[in-house]
Amino acid sequence: MAAFLCALVLVSNLILCGCATEKPADAGPAPGSGIAEYAQLAKDASKNVRASLVALDRFAGSAGHNSESDLAAFSRAVQDLQVKSQTVRAHAQAMEARGDAYFANWETNLARVKDVQVRELAERHHEELQQSFQRIKSDTQQGRGVFKVYLAGLRGLRVTVEKDPASLGSESTTELIKKAREQGEQVEKQLDAILAELRGMAAMLKLSKSQTGL
Amino acid sequence: MRIPVKSLCGLTVAMWPVFAGSQPVWPYAPPPPIAAPTTPSAQRNAFNGVKSQVGWLQNSCSTATSYGDGGYGVIWQQFQNLRGAYAGFKNTLTPQQLSYGANEIAELDAGLDILQESFNNYQEDVAAGQSTSSALNNLAQVLSRASGVWLQEFNRDSARLRVGQF
Numbered sequence: 001m002a003a004f005l006c007a008l009v010l011v012s013n014l015i016l017c018g019c020a021t022e023k024p025a026d027a028g029p030a031p032g033s034g035i036a037e038y039a040q041l042a043k044d045a046s047k048n049v050r051a052s053l054v055a056l057d058r059f060a061g062s063a064g065h066n067s068e069s070d071l072a073a074f075s076r077a078v079q080d081l082q083v084k085s086q087t088v089r090a091h092a093q094a095m096e097a098r099g100d101a102y103f104a105n106w107e108t109n110l111a112r113v114k115d116v117q118v119r120e121l122a123e124r125h126h127e128e129l130q131q132s133f134q135r136i137k138s139d140t141q142q143g144r145g146v147f148k149v150y151l152a153g154l155r156g157l158r159v160t161v162e163k164d165p166a167s168l169g170s171e172s173t174t175e176l177i178k179k180a181r182e183q184g185e186q187v188e189k190q191l192d193a194i195l196a197e198l199r200g201m202a203a204m205l206k207l208s209k210s211q212t213g214l
Numbered sequence: 215m216r217i218p219v220k221s222l223c224g225l226t227v228a229m230w231p232v233f234a235g236s237q238p239v240w241p242y243a244p245p246p247p248i249a250a251p252t253t254p255s256a257q258r259n260a261f262n263g264v265k266s267q268v269g270w271l272q273n274s275c276s277t278a279t280s281y282g283d284g285g286y287g288v289i290w291q292q293f294q295n296l297r298g299a300y301a302g303f304k305n306t307l308t309p310q311q312l313s314y315g316a317n318e319i320a321e322l323d324a325g326l327d328i329l330q331e332s333f334n335n336y337q338e339d340v341a342a343g344q345s346t347s348s349a350l351n352n353l354a355q356v357l358s359r360a361s362g363v364w365l366q367e368f369n370r371d372s373a374r375l376r377v378g379q380f
Contacts, residue, residue: 082356082360083359087325087367089254094323094326098320105317159342162345162348
């Protein structure tokens with residue numbers, strides 16, 4: 001009887017251990033899903049930064065009107081940028097926090113895709129992919145830094161004009177607008193660099209536009 | 215009267231902090247921390263807890279202005295509750311889920327840090343001369359929408375990691 005119970009416990013343990021080691025996602029990831037996801041985020045971010053720059057120009061052009069609605073529209077544009085950029089900023093921060101482990105996860109996913117050609121190309125271009133990862137990491141880090149300054153500049157401008165609506169046409173506010181525009185354009189450049197790098201990776205892996213959106 | 219040696223040892227250990235004049239020290243090792251269960255039902259409960267906490271946070275954002283200067287504190291408290299619910303949720307994930315979804319978890323962590331930056335923005339804007347009501351309005355609007363974006367990511371990542379389904 002005791003031997004039977006032992007055997008029963010052993011079999012149960014094997015079954016339970018089997019369950020515990022099951023992978024959270026059985027199906028392999030779509031080819032280039034990490035590349036596609038980051039490309040989509042970078043493209044969205046670029047669009048949002050462009051929209052904020054248009055709003056900034058429109059606000060600058062309203063100098064002399066002292067209109068509350070112009071300020072409200074600008075304030076909404078700043079809020080939009082804060083909210084819509086949240087996901088890409090979170091990805092950038094996670095990349096920085098996890099470092100190489102973040103990209104190792106991308107590579108692991110590439111090694112798990114069902115498409116044999118993509119897997120082989122990923123193996124063959126391992127070195128170049130590593131270099132691309134490093135450049136993306138560096139561009140992302142720089143972009144994140146410039147974005148912080150840009151957003152702070154927009155918020156600072158909003159507070160300045162809220163305190164004194166007549167200051168919109170002043171020399172000091174014009175300088176604030178100019179600086180903010182330069183920083184926004186710098187963010188756009190960083191995002192373009194990231195997209196170019198992702199395009200290069202997609203080409204290395206012969207991923208189609210439908211797979212990456214690039 | 216004979217005093218057992220074991221009792222003397224115990225007494226010495228118990229009184230040592232008093233003699234030594236230091237802070238009392240528990241003479242035994244602390245018990246190991248109780249690990250949260252990682253069962254599917256525990257995960258589902260924790261997942262629902264995070265979702266409803268986002269709802270509470272958004273609720274506090276829409277009513278914050280009616281609390282006057284206290285509005286900031288109300289939103290802050292709800293945000294801390296969200297952080298707590300999310301930390302509890304992470305404790306229910308299996309080692310496999312934590313490893314497989316390490317990037318997603320790091321992104322969700324970073325997302326909460328970014329939401330928290332809104333509170334710093336409020337402080338900076340007020341210090342720069344913005345009225346507290348206007349700064350609070352901005353904080354509430356940004357946080358309400360941004361927490362919704364974070365929740366979408368949370369839902370998507372949880373589905374990817376098969377939270378509560380394995």
